[in-house]
Amino acid sequence: MDKLIIEGGVKLKGELTVSGAKNAVLPILAATLLTDDACIIKGVPDLRDTNTMIKILRSLGKDAELENGTVSVSNLKKISHVADYKLVSTMRASFCVLGPLLGKLKKAKVSLPGGCIIGVRPVDLHLKGIRALGTDITIESGYVIAKAEKLKGNHVYLGGVYGSSVLATDNVMMAAVLASGKTIIESAACEPEVVDLAEFLIKMGARIKGQGTPVIEIEGVRCLHGATHTIIPDRIEAGTIMLAALITRGDILIKNIFYKHLGALIDKLEEAGASLVKTENSIHLRYKKPLTAVNITTLPYPGFPTDMQAQMMALMSVTPGISVITEKIYPDRFMHVAELNRMGAHIQREGPHAIVEGVKELSGAPVMASDLRASACLVLAGLSARGKTSISRIYHLERGYQDLEEKLEKLGAKIWREKE
Numbered sequence: 001m002d003k004l005i006i007e008g009g010v011k012l013k014g015e016l017t018v019s020g021a022k023n024a025v026l027p028i029l030a031a032t033l034l035t036d037d038a039c040i041i042k043g044v045p046d047l048r049d050t051n052t053m054i055k056i057l058r059s060l061g062k063d064a065e066l067e068n069g070t071v072s073v074s075n076l077k078k079i080s081h082v083a084d085y086k087l088v089s090t091m092r093a094s095f096c097v098l099g100p101l102l103g104k105l106k107k108a109k110v111s112l113p114g115g116c117i118i119g120v121r122p123v124d125l126h127l128k129g130i131r132a133l134g135t136d137i138t139i140e141s142g143y144v145i146a147k148a149e150k151l152k153g154n155h156v157y158l159g160g161v162y163g164s165s166v167l168a169t170d171n172v173m174m175a176a177v178l179a180s181g182k183t184i185i186e187s188a189a190c191e192p193e194v195v196d197l198a199e200f201l202i203k204m205g206a207r208i209k210g211q212g213t214p215v216i217e218i219e220g221v222r223c224l225h226g227a228t229h230t231i232i233p234d235r236i237e238a239g240t241i242m243l244a245a246l247i248t249r250g251d252i253l254i255k256n257i258f259y260k261h262l263g264a265l266i267d268k269l270e271e272a273g274a275s276l277v278k279t280e281n282s283i284h285l286r287y288k289k290p291l292t293a294v295n296i297t298t299l300p301y302p303g304f305p306t307d308m309q310a311q312m313m314a315l316m317s318v319t320p321g322i323s324v325i326t327e328k329i330y331p332d333r334f335m336h337v338a339e340l341n342r343m344g345a346h347i348q349r350e351g352p353h354a355i356v357e358g359v360k361e362l363s364g365a366p367v368m369a370s371d372l373r374a375s376a377c378l379v380l381a382g383l384s385a386r387g388k389t390s391i392s393r394i395y396h397l398e399r400g401y402q403d404l405e406e407k408l409e410k411l412g413a414k415i416w417r418e419k420e
């Protein structure tokens with residue numbers, strides 16, 4: 001296993017182009033199961049999660065290949081309705097093959113995704129929505145077994161204890177596009193990645209309205225055809241690099257970024273005193289003066305993304321003042337607190353809150369990555385810290401950031417891999 005070594009204290013400077021969005025490409029690849037025609041997906045990031053989804057498509061009977069950022073998907077043999085435990089258990093997002101398998105084949109057997117280090121992650125909303133379309137669902141030996149004589153459109157309310165659900169909205173939308181009649185999803189997730197999936201489905205011939213709002217209307221059609229689509233830029237990668245610019249007091253021009261997808265983060269950074277120059281698809285961030293602490297509460301989109309909480313905590317840990325960070329999506333997503341404290345941060349956890357007292361500087365230390373975004377948080381901390389930081393279990397990073405080390409190296413970071 002590799003670990004990542006960072007010699008901190010270098011101001012990052014230069015230009016960086018953001019890759020395609022992981023959370024958009026995974027359901028979009030799953031959606032290719034809805035047609036027998038070929039599909040071409042462009043702007044695909046070369047990530048472990050993308051490759052896992054490609055393996056799942058292959059295991060279900062598709063021919064899928066990632067080459068130079070483009071995935072071509074076509075039918076190789078009869079599509080199977082069984083998504084195997086071994087593959088689904090390695091990546092939670094693979095559960096989003098349930099909707100398209102059911103839509104296309106009217107039956108699906110998909111392994112339950114299981115627990116996760118960032119907390120309990122149930123699938124009750126997925127099952128509630130799929131059941132409402134006339135599906136009979138049983139859970140047997142760790143598998144969800146779904147069967148429908150015929151899928152029928154319905155009113156589905158998808159609000160849960162923690163708000164809307166991204167992948168449940170995706171799953172229900174993908175099942176409903178081939179149902180008979182109209183489906184209305186209320187309390188639908190509004191994330192840009194849900195909109196990107198809807199746009200792809202529309203290109204395939206689906207009839208969808210209201211994507212990006214809490215009410216999505218789907219008029220079922222008889223069949224979908226192949227389509228070509230380019231994935232939106234990854235707003236979480238973009239946000240992580242924005243914070244890398246600030247935490248290292250650097251100067252970075254970030255390209256292939258939709259600033260409209262980053263409203264909550266930009267608002268908080270401006271409140272903290274950062275100055276950003278935005279164009280339609282780039283942001284220039286230059287550190288001009290010390291920031292001040294701000295409070296953060298994570299919420300479903302367009303609120304502050306939970307996937308940026310850990311990285312923001314790294315920035316606040318070296319920002320003068322007190323910042324209260326409240327996690328409303330995954331109340332246990334605080335594995336990074338102890339690791340930041342190992343580097344000299346002053347952070348106290350109080351239930352779903354973390355109270356961060358900014359320190360003058362962090363000092364490099366051996367730390368351990370626990371999940372994808374916690375890894376990004378530790379990279380940011382390491383970039384700003386005095387001395388050397390070594391981050392173990394960095395395979396988490398490869399799930400969601402394409403070529404992060406190379407990208408940071410180009411910006412001047414002293415970062416390299418070593419064997420554990």
Ligand code: UD1
Pocket residue numbers: 022023024026092093120121122123124125126127160161162163164165166167168189193306307329330
């Ligand atoms: C997606 C993202 C993930 C992000 C998360 C929240 C992908 C591939 N992953 O995950 O990066 O952190 O959105 O923005 O897009 N919940 C239930 N019942 C359900 C489903 C979810 O109670 O059936 C809860 C979850 O435990 C969580 C909240 O709803 O508290 C939101 O989760 P959800 O939006 O479903 O996350 P994912 O779609 O799995």
